[in-house]
Amino acid sequence: MERVGGISGWVYNNSEESDLIQNIVKRILAELTNSPVVVASYVVGLDFRLEELVELLDVRQNGLQVLGLRGLGGIGKTTLAKALYNKLARHFQCRSFLSSVRENFKSRQNGPEFLQKKIVGDLSSHKVPPTFSDAKSYVLEMKRILKQNRVLLVLDDIDDAGQLKELAGSREWYSEGSRIVITTRDAAVLPTDFVDKIYEVKSLGKSESLKLFSHHAFRRENPTGAFLNLSKEIVSCTGGLPLALEVFGSLLYGKRIVEEWQDALEKLKQIRGPELQGALKISYDALDVQERSIFLDIACLFLNLEMNREDVIDALRGSYFGVETAVTTLVSRSLIKFIDSEQLWMHDQIRDMGRQIIVEENLSDVYGRSRIWNPADVLGLFQDGKGTRDIQGIVLDLEKKNFPRDKKARAIAWQQLCQTPNFTSAITYFREIYKEHHHRYATKDGEVILNSTSFESMVNLRLLQFSNVKLEGRLKRLPAQLKWLQWRKCSLRSLPSDFFPRELAVLDLSESKLERIWGWKWCWHAQQVILMYIIVWLVSRFSYFG
Template sequence: MELESSSSSFSKPKSQWTYDVFINFRGEDTRRSFVCHLNCALSKAGVKTFLDEENLHKGMKLDELMTAIEGSQIAIVVFSKSYTESTWCLRELEKVIECNETYGQSVLPVFYNIDPSVVRHRDEKHDFGKVLKIIQENIWKMRLSRWSRALSEASKFSGWDASKFRNDAELVEKIVEDVLTKIEYDVLPITKFPVGLKSRVQKVIGFIENQSTRACIIVIWGMGGSGKTTAAKAIYNEINCRFGHKSFIEDIREVYTHGPNSKGHVHLQEQLLSDVLNTKVKIHSIGMGTTMIENRLSGKRVLIVLDDVNEIRQLEDLCGNCEWFGQGSVIIITTRDAGVLNLFKVDYVYEMEEMDENESLELFCLHAFGEPNPKEDFNELARNVVAYCGGLLLALEVLGSYLRGRRIDEWESVLSKLKQIPNYQVQEKLRISFDGLRDPMEKDIFLYVCCFFIAKDKAYVTEILNGCGLHADIGIPVLIERSLIKIEKNNKLGMHPLLQQMGREIIRGSSIKEPGKRSRLWFHEDVLDVLIVGFVEEIIKNRGEKRDNIYVEEIELFYSNSNCSQ
């Protein structure tokens, strides 16, 4: 069965739904068989049900039952041969249709051991219709027209005909799967100000919608702080209602940094299986978890998001092979390191785009001023901060929030400081990629590029660094895969300004007060200071520590020439 999408939207907020599903049925026909199994399966799947069993609710007031119907997001109506014999069922059905028309409540009919046409036409040749004829002749005749209308409307909804399934178990499984796709789950929290997010998300969703029925792997790739996780959450929120089996696993890199024997690895497998299967799963080892994922999810149509992947084993532990999953499955991976995907067949790679100048200014101002445009006195300062951020979403959010409510002189002081010492919160996020480099040569290459080779020809830089024994012909591609450097026009090396500042800060931090002890120098002031100190030390070493006028004049002459050269 394909569930039809309702044309009406919910006017009732999610917080006001008391139950996920209200089950309306005739107890004598299905109480101990089909409905019992259905209710149990829904409950195991985490669906909160209200089971209308009239024998259990005889003490319940009618208005309480009506309130339960109003508070249910979905109503499952189980039509059976003696359904119309219960005025209780008919009154509830009337309320269900009213709620559908008022609140957009979903109505899902099940035709159990009765042909759908019998319900639609209510022919008196069948008991289903004969009972209505009897009703017409008793005290309920005033409500007959409304009940007949409710029966007619309910039978028009897309539902399930039990005769089309091999057994009740198969029917129950299908109902649970379809119900899960219709329940309005709470969405994942994303950014407060989603500037530019929609256009980026739509590029990925557009690819998904144009895919065939086969499973596909999508990668969202970009440097730290570029908004990969935010984009993945927005995509998940947009499409998760189309999947009965889904899971969003966040901060995978963080869990795996605790070591290969960490229980966190197994916990992620448990989370994935529990989410997708809608039941609590316990795993005792990584190997057991991988086998369970392959076997238990085999053939199921799933939506799985794996956030912040940085090692191939993480993918092997959590999704192994795309062929494990059913047709139409979507696996979304966010990563800083495209290299971890080399062993996987990836269908689409979306590289996170830097925010353009207008988007950057709007996002920054929303955080700094609470409105999309800068205040008049802060216009130039705001644009200077935006230029410093270079379109990096994290930097715009962090600095905008930090500067909110501060005076102009404080803004000026912050800008001046940023030119020398970067914001710690931003740098901490960016440094994760650098610290993740396991080869010291790759770290050296990155630091050399930071200091000396931005906008230099890739082949030229490779030749120089190879001459230093750094194997740059291998190292540079690794840095590109890890979003630490990029290739600009004409094969020139490029790097985000904040990454460059981060690299230089790593060097500066190794010896803050004594530049001469740093591994690299790029500021001419530092170079001159080191040369001067070295020159003075050399004079003292060669001529002794006696400082007569000749030595002093020689030192002063060196200082004078150094200042002129600036």
């Protein structure tokens, strides 16, 4: 009450009611504008940490301040960085928050150019941000904006010093008063000549952990009765990691039989040390067989395809009954989320747990696994014709790229590796090998050419995603069991009459050049088209079908 009494407000009298309403609306809109990123709906232990960080960055000082947030995966670095960004946003007209840098940086679909473009777009004062044809121009524009403006820049989840160099440059790039925040699991990627201070994000205390766990397990602040001591024991086993507390609490929500809790506790005790993925896998093991399979489809195949809830359900509907119920279960267990206009999202620790399950299906042979998502593995599969009956899902999402034509690149990278043998030079060399391998399949338009004969042995393939790929050979070789086919930027002018997978539920030909389908003329005006058919009829999901 004392804090409330100290908050200033507006004096109201009857003659100023309209003015009061206008002021309140303006204030609310201003607050909404100054909270540009979404923070988790329920958090604990944030206020004190936030106060410490605000004090460390002290926006009243003119000098450049670079702050690193270091901590274990799942400990809440991103949540803390988002809250800090929202707290400081009103002090900076130029600001940018880059999420999942590590994942985007290594993505063929996004990559460093995508992130540099986003920084320029976020910080630019133009209503329509400038666009450039090459990465160098974006870097020059970044340097210009950063030097002329006081900026707030947050880089979330950096795992390599090279990423920091490409996205944040050097201290000389920035004007006085700018603030940069970097989150990472490894303090070694934060160079001392760039970063002023490193803040160690620690695990939650016992009372905070109990409160967060209780919220997800009981939807109340504290457990009661027979579950109080059990809750305390579970909390002590999670190491105070917010992600583990949320997932494990969600697992036990609605379960009110003490023996079920005791069983879950025993499983948790068997995990030695702060093995987060082991704790997360307990929630996975509690799913039924179909829910596990759907979870693995999402973790391995769907995450980078910018899908919303409806897209996910459509893609899975042909493979499973009761997909909506299963997806709802995964959401209630905090294994997946739909955020920012129903966009699919999964914490990278949960994603890695799911992908590790697939890796352990066959440790020695990637083509003996049920789902393949790494572009190099998929290209190798088609190069060597190693398709197997084990494969159920494949994703090969390749945006149009300018493939390398300089054959000296590999030799230069090798020379650099010999002169300076370190992790970075080794990665550069293997990247050039991969580019040369990829180039052998590329057309002048950037399409990747694959042979359809590799599909003949993939009799259990259910889910297939291509982007910017050209198939040589007969489409009839695609497996009859195929349920979902997304072939974006398909260059075919028509689908042959012998291509008619009898169990196909969804055919997505977005951004394709298709003019005829099974001999019928096909036209549309929308950029994206999803076709669904049952036996012999098609229903257009978008604007026009004729």
